Amino acid sequence: GEDVEQSLFLSVREGDSSVINCTYTDSSSTYLYWYKQEPGAGLQLLTYIFSNMDMKQDQRLTVLLNKKDKHLSLRIADTQTGDSAIYFCAEAPLTYNQGGKLIFGQGTELSVKP
Amino acid sequence: ETGVTQTPRHLVMGMTNKKSLKCEQHLGHNAMYWYKQSAKKPLELMFVYNFKEQTENNSVPSRFSPECPNSSHLFLHLHTLQPEDSALYLCASSPLGRSYEQYFGPGTRLTVT
Numbered sequence: 001g002e003d004v005e006q007s008l009f010l011s012v013r014e015g016d017s018s019v020i021n022c023t024y025t026d027s028s029s030t031y032l033y034w035y036k037q038e039p040g041a042g043l044q045l046l047t048y049i050f051s052n053m054d055m056k057q058d059q060r061l062t063v064l065l066n067k068k069d070k071h072l073s074l075r076i077a078d079t080q081t082g083d084s085a086i087y088f089c090a091e092a093p094l095t096y097n098q099g100g101k102l103i104f105g106q107g108t109e110l111s112v113k114p
Numbered sequence: 115e116t117g118v119t120q121t122p123r124h125l126v127m128g129m130t131n132k133k134s135l136k137c138e139q140h141l142g143h144n145a146m147y148w149y150k151q152s153a154k155k156p157l158e159l160m161f162v163y164n165f166k167e168q169t170e171n172n173s174v175p176s177r178f179s180p181e182c183p184n185s186s187h188l189f190l191h192l193h194t195l196q197p198e199d200s201a202l203y204l205c206a207s208s209p210l211g212r213s214y215e216q217y218f219g220p221g222t223r224l225t226v227t
Contacts, residue, residue, distance in 0.1 A: 008154065035218075041202055042118070042206075044121075044218070045216065045217070090157075091203075101172075102157075103156070104156045106154060
């Protein structure tokens, strides 16, 4: 089946690193994504990783993929109050890739305290 | 305007009303999507359109009726909704064949009374 799991909340202090974790079930997924949703706004694509990669770095963001354990993480270095938002993990199972179906997790609400 | 826009941003409707949500994208994309976002639940894909043709209907009740007159516009027609249909409805678009590049609109917050 298709299922993406995330913890619902994470609280960190400004300047610390944040690590948001996600597990997925469909090993056929060729792409895995992280989206950010700020209050009152739609989802913004932050980054994505191909399934044949272990790591992708983009400025303060580091994505780690453990394909064997079907585990994806997003690390935000030097977390700022502006990073407070809900972060969604999503997978694109190969079966649905032609149709554009993304399977989303419930979202992790990141709270950054000054 | 740029990106993906949605109107209205907020909508309150009774169970017997008929209303429509509108989505417009200015990105030159050929695929458009409707999602439902309920509190503390994963986003639910409702419909997918590729080149104005519906390619996905994720078992959505018939009280939701999508319409895609061209690649830039997407509508969601609503009638005889239920209170449990209250949610944030998000529209997204992407280049055809590149669903990983979905750009989302800000959503319409729908409340059914």
